Amino acid sequence: MRNVNEDTITKIALAYHAHAEDPRFKQIMTGAIQHLHAFARDVALTEDELYQGIQFLTDVGHITDEKRQEFVLLSDALGLSMLVTALNNRKPAGCTESTVFGPFFVSNAPRYENGGDVANGAKGEPCFVSGRVMGLAGEPVPNAHIEVWQADSEGFYDIQHDGAESKARGSLRSLKDGSFHFRSITAESYPIPYDGPVGRMLKALGRHPWRPAHLHFMIEAPGYERLITHVFREGDRYLDSDAVFGVRSSLIADWKHHERGTAPDGTRVDTPFSTLDFNFVLNRAAAAVPHRSNAA
Ligand code: BEZ
Numbered sequence: 666m667r668n669v670n671e672d673t674i675t676k677i678a679l680a681y682h683a684h685a686e687d688p689r690f691k692q693i694m695t696g697a698i699q700h701l702h703a704f705a706r707d708v709a710l711t712e713d714e715l716y717q718g719i720q721f722l723t724d725v726g727h728i729t730d731e732k733r734q735e736f737v738l739l740s741d742a743l744g745l746s747m748l749v750t751a752l753n754n755r756k757p758a759g760c761t762e763s764t765v766f767g768p769f770f771v772s773n774a775p776r777y778e779n780g781g782d783v784a785n786g787a788k789g790e791p792c793f794v795s796g797r798v799m800g801l802a803g804e805p806v807p808n809a810h811i812e813v814w815q816a817d818s819e820g821f822y823d824i825q826h827d828g829a830e831s832k833a834r835g836s837l838r839s840l841k842d843g844s845f846h847f848r849s850i851t852a853e854s855y856p857i858p859y860d861g862p863v864g865r866m867l868k869a870l871g872r873h874p875w876r877p878a879h880l881h882f883m884i885e886a887p888g889y890e891r892l893i894t895h896v897f898r899e900g901d902r903y904l905d906s907d908a909v910f911g912v913r914s915s916l917i918a919d920w921k922h923h924e925r926g927t928a929p930d931g932t933r934v935d936t937p938f939s940t941l942d943f944n945f946v947l948n949r950a951a952a953a954v955p956h957r958s959n960a961a
């Protein structure tokens with residue numbers, strides 16, 4: 666097509682992919698082109714601004730490697746990740762809400778038995794975490810695969826440190842009654858990485874990079890939907906201004922503070938410590954056979 670102009674270009678660009686093989690890909694690209702063109706018209710984008718935008722995305726790509734995912738960070742900081750999480754995780758009342766996954770999950774984290782110390786030497790005040798994994802009818806979910814990960818008291822995940830050792834992350838299984846317990850460190854608020862292009866963007870927008878203190882969980886069990894969520898710490902100053910929009914009221918818990926003494930697992934702790942007890946309610950997977958107690 667020749668003589669394409671500002672009035673005809675959107676329609677023509679869409680017509681060019683009329684025969685795309687994958688209908689879902691075609692639908693996504695149609696929406697993306699329509700919205701990108703509408704955005705350029707809306708803000709009357711200049712050539713210089715388009716170039717700056719391209720340069721910004723180039724910088725995001727350059728700083729991204731296997732340890733740092735700046736594109737995920739960008740999606741998180743723009744609220745896109747949390748929007749997609751919300752769109753894809755509508756659940757019946759009573760189920761634990763999902764929240765943003767973030768860029769710091771690592772697969773094949775070390776396995777722990779219940780009672781194990783997931784901190785593995787990470788810096789921080791000891792925290793003793795317990796809870797139960799359940800279904801909506803209150804049925805225990807035994808043998809659920811539980812992944813936990815968190816930042817240390819300096820605000821860094823293990824993969825942000827130079828050492829290769831896994832710290833403050835691990836996996837364990839729920840027991841017969843759905844319960845689990847482990848030792849870790851008390852979560853503290855921390856800034857998302859802001860020494861790169863996303864940090865520059867936040868600064869230019871007059872935004873802070875902080876996330877309220879939280880502990881990440883991913884829980885999987887046959888017959889149930891996978892749950893990706895956090896537990897947030899009541900009282901944190903950033904609960905109402907999370908840099909990645911992830912806070913849900915139902916995910917805020919009281920992390921009880923204790924002076925040194927005997928921990929819930931009977932061990933002696935010579936420093937102050939905290940305890941957290943939080944139950945997770947999984948949504949049944951769409952195709953799952955109804956649980957006995959639900960079948961009528
Ligand atoms: C996190 O909680 O690990 C996280 C989430 C989004 C962006 C950066 C960090």
Ligand code: FE
Binds near residue numbers: 769881
């Ligand atoms: Fe986090």
